[in-house]
Amino acid sequence: MCSQTLLKISKVSKSFGATKALKAVDFDLLKGEIHALAGENGAGKSTLMNIIDGILQPDSGDIYINEEKVTISSPAEAQKLGIGFVHQEIALCPDISVAENIFMAQTNASKSLLMNYSNLHDRAREVFAKLSPIDPATMVRELSISNQQLVEIAKALTLDCQILILDEPTAALTEKEAQILFGIMKSLAATGISIIYISHRMVEIFDNCDRVSVFRDGAHITTDFVKDITPDDVVNSMVGRVITDLYPPKQTTEEKSEEIIFEACNYNETSWFRDISFALKKGEILGFSGLIGAGRSEIAKGICGLEGDVTGELKLDNVTLSINSYQDSIANGIVYLSEDRKGDGVFLDMSIAANISALDVDRVSTSAGFIDKDQELSQARELGDRLNLKRGHITHSVSSLSGGNQQKVAIAKMLSIKPRIIFLDEPTRGVDVGAKSEIHKILRDLSREGVGIIVISSELPELIGLCDRVLVIREGTIGGEVTGDAMTEENIMHLASIAQSDPILMQTAQGGRA
Amino acid sequence: MSNAVDSGHRLAHEMGFISRLRRIAAMRETALVLIILALFIAMSFASPYFLTWLNMRAMAMAFAVEGIVVVGMCVLLISGGIDLSVGSIVTFSMVLAGWLFLQGVDPWTASAIAIVACAAVGAAMGYCVTKIGLHHFIVSLAFMVIFRGVCLLITQGRPLGLFTLPAEFKFIGQGSIGAIPVVIILFFVIVVAFDFLLRRSTVFRKVFYTGSNEKAAAYSGIRTKKVIFLSTVLCSTMCGIAGVIYMARFSSAPPYFGLGMELNVIAAVVIGGASLQGGTGTILGAILGVILLSVVTSSLALLDVSSYWQDIIRGSILLIAVIFDHYMNKKKAAS
Numbered sequence: 001m002c003s004q005t006l007l008k009i010s011k012v013s014k015s016f017g018a019t020k021a022l023k024a025v026d027f028d029l030l031k032g033e034i035h036a037l038a039g040e041n042g043a044g045k046s047t048l049m050n051i052i053d054g055i056l057q058p059d060s061g062d063i064y065i066n067e068e069k070v071t072i073s074s075p076a077e078a079q080k081l082g083i084g085f086v087h088q089e090i091a092l093c094p095d096i097s098v099a100e101n102i103f104m105a106q107t108n109a110s111k112s113l114l115m116n117y118s119n120l121h122d123r124a125r126e127v128f129a130k131l132s133p134i135d136p137a138t139m140v141r142e143l144s145i146s147n148q149q150l151v152e153i154a155k156a157l158t159l160d161c162q163i164l165i166l167d168e169p170t171a172a173l174t175e176k177e178a179q180i181l182f183g184i185m186k187s188l189a190a191t192g193i194s195i196i197y198i199s200h201r202m203v204e205i206f207d208n209c210d211r212v213s214v215f216r217d218g219a220h221i222t223t224d225f226v227k228d229i230t231p232d233d234v235v236n237s238m239v240g241r242v243i244t245d246l247y248p249p250k251q252t253t254e255e256k257s258e259e260i261i262f263e264a265c266n267y268n269e270t271s272w273f274r275d276i277s278f279a280l281k282k283g284e285i286l287g288f289s290g291l292i293g294a295g296r297s298e299i300a301k302g303i304c305g306l307e308g309d310v311t312g313e314l315k316l317d318n319v320t321l322s323i324n325s326y327q328d329s330i331a332n333g334i335v336y337l338s339e340d341r342k343g344d345g346v347f348l349d350m351s352i353a354a355n356i357s358a359l360d361v362d363r364v365s366t367s368a369g370f371i372d373k374d375q376e377l378s379q380a381r382e383l384g385d386r387l388n389l390k391r392g393h394i395t396h397s398v399s400s401l402s403g404g405n406q407q408k409v410a411i412a413k414m415l416s417i418k419p420r421i422i423f424l425d426e427p428t429r430g431v432d433v434g435a436k437s438e439i440h441k442i443l444r445d446l447s448r449e450g451v452g453i454i455v456i457s458s459e460l461p462e463l464i465g466l467c468d469r470v471l472v473i474r475e476g477t478i479g480g481e482v483t484g485d486a487m488t489e490e491n492i493m494h495l496a497s498i499a500q501s502d503p504i505l506m507q508t509a510q511g512g513r514a
Numbered sequence: 515m516s517n518a519v520d521s522g523h524r525l526a527h528e529m530g531f532i533s534r535l536r537r538i539a540a541m542r543e544t545a546l547v548l549i550i551l552a553l554f555i556a557m558s559f560a561s562p563y564f565l566t567w568l569n570m571r572a573m574a575m576a577f578a579v580e581g582i583v584v585v586g587m588c589v590l591l592i593s594g595g596i597d598l599s600v601g602s603i604v605t606f607s608m609v610l611a612g613w614l615f616l617q618g619v620d621p622w623t624a625s626a627i628a629i630v631a632c633a634a635v636g637a638a639m640g641y642c643v644t645k646i647g648l649h650h651f652i653v654s655l656a657f658m659v660i661f662r663g664v665c666l667l668i669t670q671g672r673p674l675g676l677f678t679l680p681a682e683f684k685f686i687g688q689g690s691i692g693a694i695p696v697v698i699i700l701f702f703v704i705v706v707a708f709d710f711l712l713r714r715s716t717v718f719r720k721v722f723y724t725g726s727n728e729k730a731a732a733y734s735g736i737r738t739k740k741v742i743f744l745s746t747v748l749c750s751t752m753c754g755i756a757g758v759i760y761m762a763r764f765s766s767a768p769p770y771f772g773l774g775m776e777l778n779v780i781a782a783v784v785i786g787g788a789s790l791q792g793g794t795g796t797i798l799g800a801i802l803g804v805i806l807l808s809v810v811t812s813s814l815a816l817l818d819v820s821s822y823w824q825d826i827i828r829g830s831i832l833l834i835a836v837i838f839d840h841y842m843n844k845k846k847a848a849s
Contacts, residue, residue: 306733326732327735344729349793354722354723358730371719
């Protein structure tokens with residue numbers, strides 16, 4: 001690796017009103033390196049990246065590219081300087097083809113009057129040859145989220161850039177796609193392109209990056225070569241305190257109970273899943289693992305009556321229930337926390353209190369059907385305090401909260417009906433380390449109180465750290481189950497990805513179960 | 515026990531007098547009341563006729579019936595919908611009730627039939643939106659045109675003269691209780707009732723949830739399609755009620771009544787703080803919006819401003835309100 005400094009940020013500050021988002025930050029990027037950026041939400045990573053991409057202007061401080069002072073006044077300017085930015089949020093046009101999306105910038109700059117589609121498609125196919133087999137003529141709306149993310153990355157790759165910024169690109173990717181992406185990142189770095197890689201996942205940072213910079217509260221804390229430090233060092237710099245236990249302690253042997261509180265038998269859905277049967281024992285946290293698209297969320301939504309054409313039998317405390325709609329499910333205390341917090345989890349422009357009572361407004365109402373405001377506010381305060389919600393006024397809108405606290409509001413909404421069973425779909429996605437650990441502790445406390453907790457997560461360390469038992473979903477069926485010491489990433493990945501037609505692999509995986 | 519005391523303290527703190535005052539000052543309604551008051555003061559100096567009982571009464575009569583439609587539109591906008599057909603539906607109600615009366619139906623029965631018919635029209639629009647999956651804008655645009663045609667068909671293009679309406683019926687539109695016109699009392703009762711319901715009832719809370727984030731509402735177990743359907747029906751029903759009152763007031767049913775009403779009504783609701791994206795808005799704000807527009811219209815007339823200017827000024831008020839909202843939201847998002 002050549003050690004020439006490509007990008008240098010010197011004493012950059014940025015304030016939004018009274019909030020200091022960046023405090024005289026220094027940062028440097030070497031030519032051909034993969035440089036990880038870590039920090040909790042609100043640490044200033046995004047602000048810095050937005051400044052580098054010209055979306056925001058710094059209040060003070062200088063930016064140098066190849067030791068030449070530059071002013072980056074707009075994203076277009078950033079592109080001219082060879083800076084490409086893959087945002088975490090997907091920003092594609094759903095109704096036009098993949099190829100047209102990828103070459104939007106070039107089409108915009110092009111002088112010719114007509115579109116040359118065959119040329120576009122050929123060039124798009126060239127890009128995807130390295131990435132993933134996506135047909136450039138497909139409409140973006142027809143692609144899965146992970147493929148859409150790949151289109152975003154492809155779009156940045158076509159820009160002739162020397163600095164590529166990737167903001168949590170693997171959040172929506174499967175393990176396999178993520179590995180392909182890392183391969184591409186490394187080959188790009190080898191050709192001299194520098195990559196800034198933002199991620200919450202320590203494994204990715206330590207496996208693929210050269211250096212890591214940690215930000216906290218708008219300040220640059222450290223920059224180290226990953227070979228000189230451990231993941232714990234990074235986490236500790238991120239939170240500014242020593243986190244001893246990332247996960248709450250699991251069930252002890254004495255706590256283990258054979259009492260079954262919730263049982264799903266022979267669940268089938270026409271296109272998503274079949275033969276799903278599982279039981280949840282008192283006090284345990286059950287995990288659902290599996291690749292994206294394997295049907296994990298669909299099973300949970302199907303059982304709760306939210307989606308799909310579902311058949312199956314459900315028992316809660318040994319009583320058979322019939323659930324035809326989500327309303328039935330809620331009435332029986334079975335609730336589902338969506339994976340897409342902003343899309344369908346919270347009401348951003350409504351008050352914290354109104355969000356928390358959304359699941360059953362009747363609980364805070366008089367018999368005549370009028371909302372008792374005092375009761376609504378005190379319910380919200382009580383649940384907010386219980387979840388350690390960091391908030392302003394309880395009547396402020398949810399949009400005023402950080403991601404982690406928004407998620408706590410969504411969880412408080414579930415708790416407002418005193419649920420028996422909670423399905424949590426990606427409960428800590430986009431949540432910073434501190435709040436994540438708090439949410440894990442809350443879940444463990446709830447399960448101790450006898451609430452059934454089922455967690456769906458793409459993050460294997462989370463499932464392994466949090467759950468007592470993990471079911472692995474593969475292509476709409478239960479591919480296997482791991483518990484105790486057999487709960488390792490290798491075993492779970494194995495069960496999640498092997499084809500059923502491969503008996504030898506199947507046996508190994510089954511063996512891992514014992 | 516100590517917990518209760520604790521939360522009591524916190525309540526007292528959170529609802530402290532100063533902070534409550536601050537919240538009231540920050541409300542859209544307060545700004546509108548101040549603007550209307552300022553207009554009143556300015557106009558009372560500018561024109562000796564402005565602050566007379568006669569002018570006040572005329573102004574109130576001008577917005578009272580439209581105000582009932584505003585209530586329905588406000589609920590629909592909060593749910594995330596919109597209705598362009600209100601002007602046509604109001605006229606349909608007038609024309610249908612009037613025609614039935616001329617056919618010998620008792621006016622009360624005729625009015626009830628007209629209101630139910632309007633509710634049915636709302637149900638048809640609601641069906642197109644929630645069951646077929648069309649957009650409110652397009653559906654109500656189609657119904658606006660269709661029902662203008664229906665009105666012309668019923669009346670054969672001529673206003674229906676209804677001077678034979680019995681006095682008890684005309685009383686709704688023309689009579690007074692004491693010094694106050696019945697129309698204004700009706701308007702007041704409907705507005706107060708709906709303002710309270712919208713703030714406090716669980717049913718209307720579901721309208722807010724649906725409009726704020728339809729998917730999150732569905733994931734909270736709310737039957738969002740039903741909420742949207744019923745909001746659409748409510749809006750058309752309010753049009754039906756308004757139409758019947760107009761008929762009693764004018765003793766006539768002209769087929770070209772209410773042209774452009776939808777724009778005035780939507781403008782009033784938006785000036786009152788509702789968003790076309792749904793999820794926000796209050797009845798009080800919407801009514802203040804319609805009052806503001808009405809006071810401006812009346813002032814301009816008293817000041818002898820050419821009527822050509824009136825639309826320009828009213829449109830500008832709407833634009834200013836929307837721009838103001840835009841910057842307030844931006845400020846909120848940045849803080």
